Amino acid sequence: MTDEKELRYDPAAIELKWQARWAAEPALYAAEPATCGKPKYYVLEMLPYPSGQLHMGHVRLYSIGDALARHMWMRGYNVLHPMGWDAFGLPAENAAIKNNVPPREWTLSNIAAMKRQFMRLGMGFDWDAEVTTCFPDYYRWNQWFFLRMYERGLAYRKKSKVNWCPECCTVMANEQVIDGRCWRHEDTIVEQRDLVQWFFRITAYAEELLEGLEALDGWPEKVRTMQRNWIGRxxxxxxxxxxxxxxxxxxxxxxxxxxxxxxxxxxxxxxxxxxxxxxxxxxxxxxxxxxxxxxxxxxxxxxxxxxxxxxxxxxxxxxxxxxxxxxxxxxxxxxxxxxxxxxxxxxxxxxxxxxxxxxxxxxxxxxxxxxxxxxxxxxxxxxxxxxxxxxxxxxxxxxxxxxxxxxxxxxxxxxxxxxxxxxxxxxxxxxxxxxxxxxxxxxxxxxxxxFRLKDWGVSRQRYWGTPIPMIHCERDGLVQVPDDQLPVLLPEQIEITQQGGSPLARVPEFVNTTCPKCGGPAKRETDTMDTFVDSSWYFYRYTDAKNSKAPFDSAVVKYWFPIDQYIGGVEHAILHLIYSRFWTRVMRDLGLVEEDEPVRRMFTQGMVVKDGAKMSKSKGNIVSPDDMVARFGADAARMYSLFAAPPDRDLDWQDDGVAGVSRFLGRVWRLGTKYAPMARTARGQRPEAPSGTSLKLLRKLHQTIAKITLDFEGRWHFNTCVAAIMELVNEIQSADVQLAAGEISAPVMLELLRSLVLLLAPFAPHLAAELWEQLGEQGSLLRAPWPVSDAELAREDELEIPVQINGKLVTVIRVAADANVMTIQAAALGEAKVQARTAGKTVVKVIVVPGKLVNLVLHPSDKDPSRGASVVK
RNA sequence: GCGGAAGUGGUGAAAUGGCAAACACACUAGCCUUAGGAGCUAGCGCCCAAAAGGCUUGCGGGUUCAAGUCCCGCCUUCCGCACCA
The missing domain is CATH 3.90.740.10 (Valyl/Leucyl/Isoleucyl-tRNA synthetase, editing domain)
Structure with missing residues (x-):
């Protein structure tokens, strides 16, 4: 009885085993240098704000990206699949006020917690390229870019009416005001105040940003339209x-x-x-x-x-x-x-x-x-x-x-x-x-x-952001911080309070400095930068995250850019995605990059909702990823988030659905462990020409390979990919009697299971890795080639063809797949049901679409007998 | 008001103009038992007691041998924009 017990699918055991191995071998998910000779593929998901907890929207987003990345690895690409943290921002300060924890500490512990969650989900990220925007080695380049923009008149200062959120105690850009309210505080009305603020001259690129949209045919039309409206020419x-x-x-x-x-x-x-x-x-x-x-x-x-x-x-x-x-x-x-x-x-x-x-x-x-x-x-x-x-x-x-x-x-x-x-x-x-x-x-x-587009107001009177690298000197006016004095570090010891104005202004050690020009006493700018600055170029830094001499090496960027696939929520259609396009153009004009557009293909995934409503604390309908992983495993949670809806649509989260996927994975597990020992005896052998059950199953296999491969290449209906794998497994399982009777040779079984595992790898990587090992494979699944569909094997030799009379289904006939029109027509007309319905009628036309259907058109005056009967009644 | 997307079983959904409802969830009945959030078998759009049959993709028209799919008009929901001169 114990041996049957071992057949229980235990996701936690499998997942923890593989996660430990993956953690010990970071090169598995690391990008290779440009010299590796493989074609490159840059797949990027929007980086999270380190709130401390991943939510289901994250699980869905990163499940999509990770599936794509794994697929591309298996297709032989050199894949860059990085992750980072959008780590500056107000919540850290609010937490500091509330819990008396320094923003840095709060942020770093959140990052650690979320990184653990990512690991537990088995996401294949290149942690060597990790970017944390609140680290000085990142934000110093924000400052460096600021200075370059200042030198070119693209960063400037003016007094203007600004949007002021009383809750955030800071100003915000027009893009961040939604219906007169703060984008973070839906209930807080944004006030108008007169302040001297720093701006980026995004309007200088308005025309170009608009025109550039035309060429972005890999972007959702919706996003392009939103940007067009926002620019408002x-x-x-x-x-x-x-x-x-x-x-x-x-x-x-x-x-x-x-x-x-x-x-x-x-x-x-x-x-x-x-x-x-x-x-x-x-x-x-x-x-x-x-x-x-x-x-x-x-x-x-x-x-x-x-x-x-x-x-x-x-x-x-x-x-x-x-x-x-x-x-x-x-x-x-x-x-x-x-x-x-x-x-x-x-x-x-x-x-x-x-x-x-x-x-x-x-x-x-x-x-x-x-x-x-x-x-x-x-x-x-x-x-x-x-x-x-x-x-x-x-x-x-x-x-x-x-x-x-x-x-x-x-x-x-x-x-x-x-x-x-x-x-x-x-x-x-x-x-x-x-x-x-x-x-x-x-x-x-x-x-x-x-243009409707306004210049981008980037000043924030807050602490937890990039200090603006400017100095106010009474004698020399505004003076740039020299490059060799970057980064202007955020002071660590600081009291955060809810008072108005910049917290930095209350730190004399920070404020008081000397003028780089005259050496006299001077004061630092105390505004910090909007955090959308950080996310405007982070994906460039990923390619060269440890560079201490420059924001990145242009040659490395040239290899990786543009991003082949960017994935994220549509809520960033205006803010982040328009700033990023602006920033890339500025860098282009600085001679740092060659391209105008950073992102070749953009995909906006749908929201995760519960019972039709957005998940929120107030509604009490939050589903926790940790809970899902604990109950059903990471593979099930990930696979469900791909299965429950196509990725671009909203997904209604149902725990029962995850349980169903978990049960399916259990069936795969039992099937695999049951037949792997037999299959692995065939390693190295060529399968003989299949027939009977073998042919039937291999045919289904190759049809499934073709379907899933096609979807990865563009359609992205991963929900039907998972369904196709389920169909394949169902079909193998329903042949269990034949399998048990030894009707299938070891080489055929090996091909079936091997391919099944390869198909499963992007969606349920842990189970796939485990079964891969059980099949006697040594290397990583990620380096195994994606299976190729054999069109000859996939082809059916007999088809069911519907026969209609006047467009109504009458019966179904079986014909050879390569039967010609005459043969099909004869078979259809010979059917008893067809003859009964056409007796005494004039067939004016016979439509035969080989492989599809037969439709007999009767003379209009000849009523279908069954319809005639119903009319009498 | 303008622009976009969507509307299919009890639920999530599927369907290059060619058998509507694949794959799941839930439910029903049965089996098994190691009593598990397990496994197996069968059923499961609607009407009709059942069969035969009929009906069915928001509503109304149209194109076509054939429409969930294409076209026209309307309704509803969601998203974006909204005195931008």
Whole structure:
């Protein structure tokens, strides 16, 4: 009885055995040098934040990547499959405040814990290439890049309105604000503050980042669309409206007081004395229909108007308040339009017409010029606003071949101009070009391109991040930290509190320094960098992680890049993936890398949910990977996460499903251990030409190999790959009587089991390794060649072909696989059921698709008898 | 509002325009027993007591010998964008 007990599948015993061996042989999963002569394959999964615990989303992500990596190893590639830690960030500081643990200590112990989890899951990572972003040997290169960018004007400082999260006590980039809330704190409304901040000039690459998307055909369309929208390129025209002279003002305007003339809005470039209001429009063809100019409440000219007009100021403040409320509600789009007339007028440069200047709450200060011309007849928003405030609505576009009587607002650009003086009858498209050219010629505007993308604000008033390597000297101003003084180290001993401002500012030993230029006393910059800086280039560092002279060796990068396959969550479609593309271009311009794009193929895997809902503490529906591994084993947890859904879809986690996969692995285990001793006696022998059960099983095997190989090459339906392996095992098992009767020779059994183990290796690496050993194999499974499907063996010699009448299934016939059309047709027509149904009817057409089906089309007047019967009833 | 993805059994799902529901989970019945989160056998879309038969891929049209799959219109869910001038 004990021998049967030994047949129990004990995943923990098997997995721990192999994990110990793998740990003792790190070269197994290590990339080889470029000189190894093999083709390279770089498979990368997004690196985790070291929160202390892997979650099921991680298990799924890394199960996908590890399966791919293992497959590519077996295909003979030199695989780089690295792992690291996105180790800077706020949670470490919050933990420090809460538990009084230094951020570094907290982070490192989390990393240790998660690394143990990775080991226990049997992930095949190249730990030699491990990158930990909070280590000085990594972040010094953040600083180095910062300086290079500063030298090129790509890093700069400006005072600006910034998003401030009161919970994080720091600012954040636009990309990190979601519906007016912090991306980390869904319940925390982001405030606007005026601060001097460091920025990266990502807008300098806006055009290129947009164009580059076209070539990224290995990326999900969804991600490309999201980036396109985020960059938000918009072609239009900037036009200067002239500010009407005060004594030009018509009746009914308010007395404005004095003092607006000092303001330099728009007149610097043109060098004229007349005040200008520059507006941006995509529809300059409608400019003869402009009946007002609308300013954002934050527009500089508004401040000038309100300076001497407390009543107006109060009204403008109210508009600002409305915007703030809407932003807090997370829906700026739904704000009710309000505006206030300033009493001032602007002159349309095309026709000299005076239009009133308003301030409105729906005008965005930070898009375009913060000012628009309002054309109610041809813009929905302007129409709504003009209707509300009784502003004139002047139609200037009409459909070319119809009467001008159209419903306003008429938004189509498919039309011609009217009420537009000499430009009447020009098409909209033509007029846009002509009017923009005129503006440029006359010096009151130009065709221009506006982007929604803003420069990347990278300053953070936090401790646990990369110090910005700049020094403020009273004499020399801003001074770079010299390269030979890098890294600027984060001080270790520091008190973290929830006070505002940078914690580093309260560390005198850090702040006080000497100016590299004059040697006098100076102060360090105390802002640290956004952690998205770390993740913008970490995958380059993996290729040369220990380099102390440079961020990496360009020659090594040249070998490994671009990344062949990047895998991660779609939630990083905008943030990380756009920053990374920007960073690669900066490095290209620095001469460090050759390519424009770091990632050739991108894959976004679906979320892991439970009962249809995202796993979260508050819902209490968290499934712990440790628990899964303890109950069912790493192989079962991994294989289930590939089996339960295709990788791009959301996966609903069901513990019963994992149990099912575990039971399946148990069957494989019993099958393997039962027949391995017999199979291994055949090592070195060639199998004879198979027949009977052998042929049947080998055929199924080779069909399975073909299917799985094809999926790895692109389709990635790993769920059906696992199902195919299950089918194969089921078929072998259901032939158990024949196996026991010795109908299958040892060489055939060896091929069956060997191939089965190879197919299983990417999905259940521990069990595969164990059975591999039991089959008498010495070397690592990873170095064993992936099986090749023998098309001849895989081919069926007899097929079941459905026979339909008028598209309805009637019966199924068996024919030789290579039967020709005539043979199949004769067989189908000869079937008793077919004859019964066609008796007395006219078969007008016979469709025979060899290998697929037969369809008999009856004359329409001949009703199928069975249908006729049901009609009577 | 705009853009994208999806909608198939009790559940997760499968299906180059060619037998809808593979592979699993759950469930039902039986067997076995070392009583295990074990193993084995059989059943399992819906209607009909059963068989025969009929029906079935969100809804409605269309193309086709043939539609879950392609086209048009609608509904629902999820995701992204959303006064971007």
């Amino acid at each position: 918009s072609e239009g025209t900037e036009v200067d409206f002239f500010l009407a002279e005060k004594d030009d003002q018509g009746l009914g305007t308010r007395d404005q007081g004095t003092g607006t003339e000092e303001l330099g809005i728009g007149n610097r470039e043109q060098g004229t004395d007349r005040q200008r209001i520059r507006v941006f429009t995509t529809r300059v063809d409608t400019i003869f229909g402009a009946t007002s100019v609308q300013l954002a409440p934050q527009h500089a000219l508004v401040a000038a108007f309100t300076a001497s007009d407390p009543r107006l100021k109060a009204e403008v403040d109210e508009l600002i308040e409305q915007q703030k409320k809407a932003r807090e509600a997370g829906d700026l789009g739904a704000i009710e339009k309000h505006g206030v007339a300033t009493g001032r007028f602007a002159v349309n440069p095309y026709n000299g017409e005076r239009v009133p200047i308003w301030v409105a709450n729906y005008i965005l200060a930070d898009y375009g010029t913060g000012a628009i011309m309002s054309v109610p007849a041809h813009d929905e928003r302007d129409f709504e606003f003009a209707s509300k405030y009784g502003l004139p609505i002047v139609q200037v576009i009409r459909p070319e071949n119809e009467t001008p009587a159209v419903v306003l607002p008429y938004l189509s650009e498919d039309g011609v101009l009217m009420n537009s003086g000499e430009f009447d009858r020009l098409s909209c498209e033509r007029a846009q070009r002509v009017l923009a050219e005129m503006a440029a010629r006359e010096g009151f505007g130009k065709a221009t391109v506006t």
